[in-house]
Amino acid sequence: MTGIERQRLVALLARADVVTLLAALNRDGEEARIVGGAVRNALLGEAVADIDIATTCLPDETMRRARAAGFKAVPTGIDHGTVTIVIDGTPFEVTTLRRDVETDGRHAVVAFGRDFREDALRRDFTFNALGLDAAGVLHDYADGLADLAARRVRFIGAASERIAEDYLRILRFFRFHARYGAGEPDRAALDACIAGRAGLDGLSRERVWAELRKLLAAPRAAETVQAMAGAGLLVPVIGGVPHLSRFAAIADAPGDKVYPASRLAALAVTVGEDVLRLRERLRLSNAEFERIAGIAAALEALSGRETLPEIATLRHLAHRIGTDAVAGGLVLSATAGRSADVHALIAEMARTPPFLPTGKDVLALGVNAGPRVGQVLGSAREAWIEVGCPAGREAQFQMLAEAADGSDR
Secondary structure (H helix, E strand, O other): OOHHHHHHHHHHHHHHHHHHHHHHHOOOOOOOEOHHHHHHHHOOOOOOOOOOEEEEOHHHHHHHHHOOOOOOOEEEEHHHEEEEEEEOEEEEEEEEEEEEEEEEEEEEEEEOOOHHHHHHHHOOOHHHOOOOOOOOOOHHHHHHHHHHHOOOOOOOOOHHHHHHOOOOHHHHHHHHHHHHOOOOOOOOHHHHHOOOHHHHHOOOOOHHHHHHHHHHHHOOOHHHHHHHHOOOOHHHHOOOOHHHHHHHHHHHOOOOOOOOOHHHHHHHHHHHHHHHHHHHHHHHHHHHHHHHHHHHHHHHOOOOOOOOOOHHHHHHHHHHOHHHHHHHHHHHHHHOOOHHHHHHHHHHHHHHOOOOHHHHHHHHHOOOOHHHEEEEHHHHHHHHOOOOOOOOHHHHHHHHHHHHHHHOO
16 A cells, blocks of 8 residues: 555544544444445545444444434434444435345345454445544455456456356446446456346346446446447446447547436437337436436437538427437537537527516417417527527517417417
């Protein structure tokens, strides 16, 4: 371990909330250590978002000690030994040391223990088994420090055994490789993922999308998705043929805003039917479904063009399905070498001034309440777009009046 890495761990242990929490748990023969991602990220010099603690205390004792110290304690996963302790608004997951009694590829039956090594070696990847005690000693039971330095994602022990304990670890392997790995995926891990891929069918769709969502947003998503496809592991997840080159162009674009749902659209959507399949297969949220459906609608509207559409065409389309959806569809439908032109069009759409008239304004012009109100408003907006979207009330309300005059009030 380098001097810089040591300093990073010391800084983690010096946090006031960490000091008080470990002090509350580390007494009367019990011990607690920081484990997993917090230690990994601290060593890498990356932000530590969540801090997980492993302890010899049983859950009831963890809660008793936390409350005695004035902290809030919530039994969020007490059957598996997890208590969430909140200190000044910051949550810490504190879990009693465990050993697996039985696993079925989706869930594990555990028993509580007191062996930090046994608890660490039941985890998935070597660098996730790292632990840091209150004295600043780094405990590395699986050679995770070396793997972290090499940016190598490697299962603890036999990869096939770790995967058989929870088949979601197949997706976690690729997600961690996209986030922390370098070079080609570990060969033994990749072979085990391929051999165990049938186990993906038994996982809940929500768990699958939760992992895939993180993978698609990771720094090396494009090459990792390519590796998944080459191993025959991508089609079973998304249920269709992936657009690998399109996804790579989006994921590797400088300044790309990372919206996992939009990246899923880039990878797996051509027409509206694809969106329906993905909603069912991955249990997308309503917001995710609507974002992807909008992009699919834009793709269908923009497909088959040899040249980029006029700004008026895009504004008309944005009026129907939304500016964000049109921007997403425009990016995905663009041909190679047109990125600058596409982003110029998107920027011009973004500068479109607001259309101010509302349904109340239509009624004030004497149009009877009912479907005609929306029709008049829509006609006025369409006319406004055709003349270049002038800003200000005067021009817009003149067009509204003309649209109302032409209607059957």
